[in-house]
Amino acid sequence: MKRVYVVGTADTKGAELAYLAAQIAACGAAVTVVDLGTSGRADASAFAGVDFVPASEIATHGGGATLQAVAASDRGSAVAAMTEAFCGFVTTRTDIAGMIGIGGGGGTVMATAGMRALPIGLPKLMVSTLASGDVAPYVDVSDIIMMPSITDMAGLNRISRVILDNAARAIAAMATQPAAPADDRPAVGLTMFGVTTACVTAVVETLKSSRDCLVFHATGTGGRTMETLAASGMLEGMLDVTTTEICDLLVGGVLPARDDRLDVVATTGLPYVGSLGALDMVNFWAPDTVPAAFEGRTFYEHNPNVTLMRTTKDECRRIGAWIGNKLNACPGPVRILIPEKGVSALDVEGGPFFDPHADAVLFDTLENTVEWTQNRRLQRLPLHINDPAFAAALAEAYREITAKKGK
Template sequence: MGNRILVAGTWDTKTDELGYIRDVIRAQGGEVLAMDVSVLGDPGQPVDIDKHAVAAAAGSSIAAAIAAQDENTAMQIMALGAARLAAGLHAEGRIDGLIVLGGTMGTDLALDLCAALPLGVPKYVVSTVSFSPMLPPERLPADIQMILWAGGLYGLNSICKAALSQAAGAVLGAARAAEPPRRDRPLIGMTSFGKTVLRYMVPLKPALEARGFEVAVFHATGMGGRAFEALAAEGAFAAVMDFAPQEVGNHLFGSAISAGPDRLTAAGRRGIPQIVSIGCHDLVDLVGWHPRPARFADSTFHAHNRILSSVVLRPDERRAVARSLAERLAQARGPVTLLLPQQGAHEWDRPGGPLRDPAALAEFLAELRQACPPQVVLRDLDCHINDPGFADAALAVVDGWITDGTLPRP
């Protein structure tokens, strides 16, 4: 049972608050490993990992951090050291979860510290800037948990204790209940949207599981794509079915719903076999409550709900997406098969659908065929992406890869 929690923060200025977290965890039967990431002061209570050990893990020293005479430089030294130590502690089986406390400085460090631990390790941040737009999505690990440190900037009170005690109980409970990802079956990563838009995962998941694979489907709405790319970069996938690369277009046209500039590249860099398609290539998702960008003022608009809306790209914009997809696939070091459903790429563009535009789809497909590098295998499919024929074609690629040894037989 996971009981040992790493409690990290500046124990010189946050002794009372961090000590309170430690006491709550211990009162619930947990163990604590205390890490001090202070620079100038000394902790008011004994710690297990002192600031000198943290700085040394970064290949530096507290003296060097102070000599920099810059708090940002000093905190980055401590962030690097803390992240390296946390990764080592987890690899050695010495910690089962993490909680970090801080304001903006502590939160900056906390994001690096959390990112050093793999998916499935509970990681909690108690911060005065939780959920703030100051926190860039690309620095948020897929399973990070945050709680606002309300009323707790200086000293303990009943308001901040409510948050601190919740976080302490949550990380201990999560550590006890956590089921880390298994590695007993080869994993296929798939991108998609909800079943009202894309449906191929419904037949594909059981069919792939019957072949001995595990299947993880990622919601390609920015953070989902980031998690997908991060796992691909780690080599977690035996193969990917990246059928909803719409985040490439989102990033290309400046949407806040972005998986970053490296979307559709991590699997290729690792040489992971890829089956790719064009789900929702003609749409750019926008934050529903943000003003619509001026460049899309005259575009066809679709409100999915109050937090997510989409604009339909014009033919020239779709061609730009096609070129961007091809550029990314050209970087792949492993096999790539590109499935091109000629009857549409989401439920709204079926024949008779509200966003149907066969001429624009044909232009997009022509641009993609022309731009694709020769090592990409192109397969035109006379069906819609949500038709059974699309799933059958994807399974045929998988079966071929198993037969020729590209994929290990599960």
């Protein structure tokens, strides 16, 4: 039987966990309570009649640690040890229909780490005192829902009961009601920015009859989310049209990729069609946030909160070499398409970022860095990235490298 896992520190939040579990059970869902307490002082009797996993059992999933060893550590080390153990525990369970956590600082760290180890699509809800702040460290590229607790998790009261009641109904409904029917089309991940929207929209329109097209906003987390799905086996392949996050990584923008961008193409061998979308720009917030080191550069105000900076020839050389070296490690079918007439809506004749010399450095460096083979091919097309013919070429390249799968 699939169950809703109710997660928190039973040594400090026992009453709240018991109340939440009872409310979820009242909604008709089977419940398992998981204790992440690090003190060893939880009162298990509060959970009589409930499927209960004590903290001592969780601790054994952390490399042979015991709860006594965890409890003897300082607070930071104890939370870190229990976080690792909980992640290990989660990967051993096959009966999770959904997971809900409650907590303050430490509880939120531990519970959401385990949630991030769960597949995307499995319901995850965190009721936290931290939910109205910066939740990026807790959510990352997962689909965790953060719900503000309003009051601190320090006993039941007229506010906390309402919040926990709502949370209970939400997780019970998500865990017990059927989700959207499965799509039998293979899934492909695509990356898009506002300045490459015309291209990606046209590619999706071309492929949508045979592929489930998942478009990711190339804002740093978008590329990582796509690659996380690829690593988990959820994608047939990738149409990485907009690799702009690499600019921010190498130049110092605010929407960067991580150093492991493109590594999943090498480790999985998935079919990969890539392009150079928006490699003409680096992202910053409002103009007054742009570092002084970039004074005198070419800027474009995308909106009052986003400032774009044109990449130089030297930066384009670095970007092209970085991408090329990554591609050389990729064993699977790779196709790179270069739009010789511009890589974004701003990089067009008469546009604010039109710089064919910088583009030429980017294109030539990439071409000269990659070790092209029968399986790893380059196409240079006399087209702009948003030209419908370029989108058609991308779609055709993707069809070609996935044709061997009979699709």
